[in-house]
Amino acid sequence: DIQMTQSPASLSASLGETVTIECRASEDIYNGLAWYQQKPGKSPQLLIYNANSLHTGVPSRFSGSGSGTQYSLKINSLQSEDVASYFCQQYYDYPTFGGGTKLELK
């Protein structure tokens, strides 16, 4: 199985700040990576696919980048509605997820 290591596990940031979440794969996943946002009591929602493609309806302050084994999710100008947990997932092989990042407001 491909292991996904996500960091940090938790993050505290101020409104308007830029935050970055990292995800490292145990082997090359050739951009087969998605990012999801999950709010408490809700199901995960797709943000980014193919490492850097924005899903329909997702605000442009979200962006994804990376290649090979290293990927990141950036949120520009943090808004209150961005408080959530974020997960990366590779689909190059059988799906595996990162451990998640809990984003809170400072």
Place this chain on the structure above:
Amino acid sequence: QVNLLQSRAALVKPGASVKLSCKASGYTFTDYYIHWVKQSHGKSLEWIGYINPNSGYTNYNEKFKSKATLTVDKSTNTAYMELSRLTSEDSATYYCTRVGDEDWFAYWGQGTLVTVSS
């Protein structure tokens, strides 16, 4: 619009089985695999497996091969997952999900909370 409607929360006794449902609408049911994902409380996500609704072919995460059984009823556009020999480790929220144009999970059910307790 694509919708995946899952069954209600379940409270089950240790050693028992439970069958969860996922009713699909808004698309042709047999055109896309249905996947199932486990989320233990406050933790990350684990892929359980998928079923091809057209053929009934299944593919499981090795970890769940003896725990989960995936089936479908094409007449009602419903996918099912049966979990057997339940223990406290099986207490979790279970999601059904469908891929988008390729292999990312674009559509999710609302989740079913399974609590295993005597």
